[in-house]
Amino acid sequence: MFGYMGKLLRINLTDSTVKVEDLDFELAKKYVGGRGLGTKILFDEIDPKIDALSPENKIIFINGPLSGTPTPTGGRYMVVTKSPLSGTIASSNSGGTWGARLKYAGYDGVIVEGKAVSPVYIDINEDLVEIKDASHLWGKMVSETTDILVENKKKTNVLAIGPGGERLSKMAAIMNDKDRAAGRSGVGAVMGSKNLKAIVVSGNLKVSLFDDKQLKVTVKESNLKIKENPVTGEGLPTYGTAVLVNAINANGIFPTNNFQEGVFKDAEDISGETLAEKYLVRKDPCHRCLIGCGRYTKTDKVEGGGPEYETVWAFGADCGVKELDKIIEANYWCNQLGIDTISVGATIAAAMELNQVGALNDVDFEGVDLTFGNAEAIVYWTKKIGLREGFGDKMADGSYRLCEMYGRPELSMTVKKLELPAYDxxxxxxxxxxxxxxxxxxxxxxxxxxxxxxxxxxxxxxxxxxxxxxxxxxxxxxxxxxxxxxxxxxxxxxALGADDYAELYNGVVGTNWxxxxxxxxxxxxxxxxxxxxxxxxxxxxxxxxxxxxxxxxxxxxxxxxxxxxxxxxxxxxxxxxxxxxxxxxxxxxxxxxxx
Amino acid sequence: MITVKLYSSIRKYGGKEIMFEYRKGLVVRDIIEELKIPIKEISIIILNHYDNTTDKMIDREVKESSLIHLFPPMAGG
The missing domain is CATH 1.10.599.10 (Aldehyde Ferredoxin Oxidoreductase Protein, subunit A, domain 3)
Incomplete structure (x- = not known):
């Protein structure tokens, strides 16, 4: 079967063993890869009732057959585990280059089991796979961890957690290539619970393709559709995902002040248009992406990847904040601490409403009040959440647990305890x-x-x-x-429809779907x-x-x-x-x- | 007066907001044409809070204090 590398890595952190297993191609065909195959493996191997932060949970980093191929945007991977935030299946997707690199190292996925006795990281360099001491990295921010592990190595990518995951925040993300996030469902806390700080991947192998010649034609056609489509060819590359701010607001579904309203009067100040005009340094595309919605931005305090539409909303309208530079700063700290921008922004918004209704009268706000519109609060309390300090410790497990703790669960805007995104x-x-x-x-x-x-x-x-x-x-x-x-x-x-995906999939894998x-x-x-x-x-x-x-x-x-x-x-x-x-x-x- | 709000790439045709003089019988198409905005660049029109695609909204009559939002094709999330 083409498209797959045919190998899965199984790493047990309890007994420090590394095994290479053959991929079951029949299973791969039935469940495709990534989210599907990851769920099948997890469901077969764990009891779904276990505590998500116990050593019995497993965490699977898994590619799809098109990851690492010349197909448009072919570089994404999925993190599949049981979510500590929702208790449901967690499958968190990320871009960047890490997923494709895992393929170039020769693997379709990595299954991590058990729990290490002290902090470790996994170093995968094609056939050489080692579990190494990470005590010097524990406590470090995501970008510093990444720099230390990449050193000067070429064709190497790093996935890591920050202090958020180490301290088991149920909103913790897994970051790869510094500012790409498998953001949702608290997957970073599962890594943290296993004392796993990072996975370094190096490799330069090729993915075999069923019909290289025909695939070239199909990819060219798909690329053309993406380029000529005004959304993927112009809107997203020019303004990023925050191009949506004004359209969602004009429809009255831009959740404001923790979903109390649907129109944010200062939406223009936090829009993709304003972002492009004031803070955009350059586009920041993922591996093999010709859309390039990713932003690289700079303020007088910070610079880095993002923010996305969802982030601009969560820290902006949902918290009643119109200062885009502060939203960029909060986004920066989420990336550094390894916490999810949607859940963190939405949890701060919920805290602001708890405070509005008088449920937080006994809380020490350390001079930075959690009130709607307070731009300083979104930066200050994001850091406190990631570090689990002060009232940040109470917020670190998400809005549902916070609101329940203070007797007002109805103020948590969540479904199955996962914070709702930016559309009412x-x-x-x-x-x-x-x-x-x-x-x-x-x-x-x-x-x-x-x-x-x-x-x-x-x-x-x-x-x-x-x-x-x-x-x-x-x-x-x-x-x-x-x-x-x-x-x-x-x-x-x-830009593409089901038939286009069928052609790309068939060209890589050799099926006739x-x-x-x-x-x-x-x-x-x-x-x-x-x-x-x-x-x-x-x-x-x-x-x-x-x-x-x-x-x-x-x-x-x-x-x-x-x-x-x-x-x-x-x-x-x-x-x-x-x-x-x-x-x-x-x-x-x-x-x-x-x- | 009619308020016309423009977004993202359409702003090159007149900035963020234009006030347009009302006259009887005016439809959305008249305004877009008089503002010299190529209709093919517009995807979604919101007229007095009702949204739909250009082809469904273009010949709707406007009122004296109408609010019109004009968007090019966009998506994100």
Missing amino acids: PRGVQGHGLNYATSNRGGCHVRGYMIAPEIVGLPEKLDRLSLENKPLWTKIFQDLTAFIDSIGLCLFTSF TGEEILKAGERIYTLEKQFNIAAGILPEEDTLPARLLYEPMPSGPTKGHVHHLDKLLPEYYELRGWDNKGVPTKERLKDLGL
Whole structure:
């Protein structure tokens, strides 16, 4: 089978053993790679009920068959583990070059088990794989750790955690190539719980391709579609993902002050346009990416990668902050400390509302009040969260646990304890359904319904209508599961469709799949994740949204008066998925999907 | 007066915001043409909080105090 390197590394940190295992090609074909294959391996090997931060949990770093190939954006990898934040399956995706490098080192994935007695890092240089002492790195920020480990070595990439992961923040990210993040679900804390600081990868092998000649033609066609598409060819390269700020705000779905409002009056100040005008140094593309949405920015205090749209929102509108330089600073500290910008910003926003309602009267704010609009607070408290100091320690496990601790769980804007991203579902009905049914909790990139509901891709749907939204959401979720499994970036889907992915996949792997078969593979993966969650004890009633979004009409703006109608959408969605009315997959559908 | 707000790449045709004199029977297309913005560069039009694609919104009549947002194709997330 082409596209795969045919080898998995299994590293046990408890007994310091390294094994090379052959990839089961039949399993790889059925579950594709990345998110799909990672979930299958994890589900087969752990009891989903275990404590995510115990040595019994495993963490899998896994490529797709298209990672490291000439396909557009072919460089992404997935981190699959049980999430300490949500208790669900965690599959966190990242770009940069690390994923492709793992392929060039000869491996489709690395399965890490157990727990080291003291801090270690893993050094992979093709056939030479070693577990090394990391006591000199423990406590260091992500960029310093990366510099020390890369030294002057060529064709070497580093993935690491920062103090956030070491101190087991349930919002901890895994950072690679310094400022690329497998950001969500607290995957960094799983590394921290294993005393694993970093994985260094060096290698220069080639990925074998089924039909090199035909693939060249297919890749050229796909690249042309990406270049000629105004979104991937102009909007994202020029303004980055924050190009969305004004459009989301103009629709009245830009969550403001912890989802109390849907319009942020200072949106222009934190927009992609302002970012490009004032702080952008250059584009910062991932491996083999011709879109280049990544930003490299500089203020008078910091410089580095980002911020993304979601970050600008989380620290900006959600905290009522309009100072873009402070948002960039908060983003910088998230990257250094290795914590997720969405969850951290949203947790600070929740703390601000707790404070607004008088629930934090006894808290020592150290002179930096957690009040909406306080730009100093987002920087100060981000550092405190990453270091688990003072009240930052209380915030470090995310907004749900924080709000519950202070007796106001309803102020946590989360689904399955994962903080919601930057779109208020009251004004985007399909996207809200996606939030409620996302297998990792409140996530926008499991089925990005903003594409049809707001920006009109592949066609414009009425954002407030319920008609056909369950079907659209299901298709988006299934296609996304496939894209996440082959190792490409989701943003290619703004220019490419299921048939394009089928051609790229076939050209690399040597299959003869159609767009329909791709969607079926995606559905298989999605359903498998659901089975993992059920086995982990996630309850049917957790397929929901925060009460505010279901029962409190949007108070003002273009979405004024609307709530999210989950109760009208969920039954049809379950039926389309072949799940019963509690969201449990039926035997018939499982059989049909080969599960 | 009608407020026309422009975003990202469309700003090269007139900055962030333009005030446009109202007259009876005016449709969105008239305004875009008079502002010399190529219609093919516009993807989403929001008129008085209602959004849709250019082809569905272009011939809608505007009111005296209408607010129009004009966006080129965009996505992110």
